[in-house]
Amino acid sequence: MRTALTGLKVVDFTQIGAGPTCTMMLADMGADVVKVEAPEGEIGRTLGPPWIGADAALFHAFNRNKRGLVLDLKAPAGVAVAQRLAAHADVVIESMRPGVMARLGLGHEALLRAHPRLVYCSISAYGQTGPYAGRAGVDGILQADTGLMGLIGAPGAAPAKVQAPIVDVVTGYLACIAILAKLRERDAQGQGGHLDVNLMNAALALQQSALASYLANGELPQPMGSAAPYSAPNEALPTQDGWIMLAAYNGERWPRLCQALDAPELLADPRFGTSPQRVAHRPAMRDALAERLRRHSTAHWLRVLQQADILCAPVASYADVEQHPQVAANRMIASVADPELGSVRMPGFPINSAVSAAMPHRAAPRRGEHSSAILREAGYSAQQIAELEDTGVLGAASLAQA
Structure with a gap:
């Protein structure tokens, strides 16, 4: 499946978990994903320990197979670069708070007017409309606010959460599904459009059975440790x-x-x-x-x-999982070669991984690693690129490996 999406161009304005999960899946299947970061880098690089080199292991796990571009969107010239990239893209995906991209001149309404075939996906905490649309939120906040935290843990114990950012990851998977469906619709009808994917809906979808039970009988579920409330043992x-x-x-x-x-x-x-x-x-x-x-x-x-x-x-530990024979057969612990860090291990591609070629083949990008190459592909001359670098629009980090 590594070549399934070859030719698909994606501009990625996301960070941390949900958006990067989505764009990583697209990149794993062959899409050319350009990860756009501010000069200081996305916040996911700082979410450690543990660290792999200078960046958090979390960043490496969510950003393989992408190309990196450092761009200062606070500068008009940086916005102009982003607009040109969007003009050549099939998909734009962003995870800013609702309204931020519009204020930058990169909102879905403006870009879709200019490029009607574009598929534009917004990922947010609560959605693009409604009374909570302006609220920020992360995985743990949505685990709490949607009732998921109330299901987890032992009876009478303090509230607990799933340590792995499960809401982020599932939101990313839903965004990937939505984008692929919208691309299919676009190819049939000739029109792109805007997708609103959010952590709240994903967290509620995770609780389909528990929420359905409550809606049926009005009884509030209680934490039960490892037990399923609807069957025993x-x-x-x-x-x-x-x-x-x-x-x-x-x-x-x-x-x-x-x-x-x-x-x-x-x-x-x-x-x-x-x-x-x-x-x-x-x-x-x-x-x-x-x-x-x-x-x-x-x-x-x-x-x-x-x-x-x-x-x-x-009830296995990760040390057990690492040695699990079926995990090995499914190739769910993968390695990717980094030119400076050597072999970096991470979870593999989860779909049909035993026979699929959609395995990691490119390490997560350094900040701005591919900036010059990406701009050349977008039609910028060497002189124009140099001027953008000199003015700081591309940021000093963009000089790392062009």
Whole structure:
């Protein structure tokens, strides 16, 4: 899939997580993504530790396969460069607070008037319209504001969040889907348009089952640790040396689990006859299962339960994930060569990665690494580029590797 989007030109005015995830996916599939940064660089470069060279590991993880351009959009000449880049682009994507791009002369209305076939995607915290449109927000803020944080953690414990920026990443995936769909529509109808993708909608979409349950019965969900509120057993339980996640709530899996645990009395217990009954009596069910599972190691129970066709997995650390044979088979830990840093490891391309050629092949750009080349492609002469550099429009960092 590395060549699937060859020829697609994308101008990327995003930073941190959601927008860079979207443009990284497009770049992984072959699009030419020009990442535009202010002279000081995007904030994602500073979000460490840990660090890889001078930049945060987070920045490397979200910005592979892109080309880098440093541009001062506070200068009219910098805006003019951005407008020329947009004139040659298929897609413009930005993650400024609503209204900022319009004030710069780079808003969707102005650019679409000039270039009707352009697909312009705006990513924001709450959306481009509505009472919260002007509010800034990041992943954790939207985890809190959409109820997601209220689902996570143990009963009675302090609020918790998903450590990985899951709302950012899912927003990026949704933006990528929206852009590809809009490009398909443009090719059929000849007209581009504006896309409004936001973290709030993505966070609510993540909670489809929990929110649907609340809308159905009006009962507020409570944190349940690892358990699923709609089925049991479907949770992590302690073993002799760790934890095992198991799902044995449907069909014949509950009887097979009882047999594998040598616990016929659980199968005969009327409290545990069906999944809804086990949900109603979850504490008693958990105690009974845990008492048996603590007799042996996680490895022992994995062998026994897998032989009984019980869905199960160890509660893994990243050290375990790094050594996971299926992670290796799926090529989900990838390496990309950096001319100064050597081999940089990161998560791989997640779609069909076992057979796809859409693997990382270019390290995240240094600030302005490709500035001169990008401007030459846009029709600027060497003298014009030199003048932009001399006046600081491209920024000193643009001299790094043109």
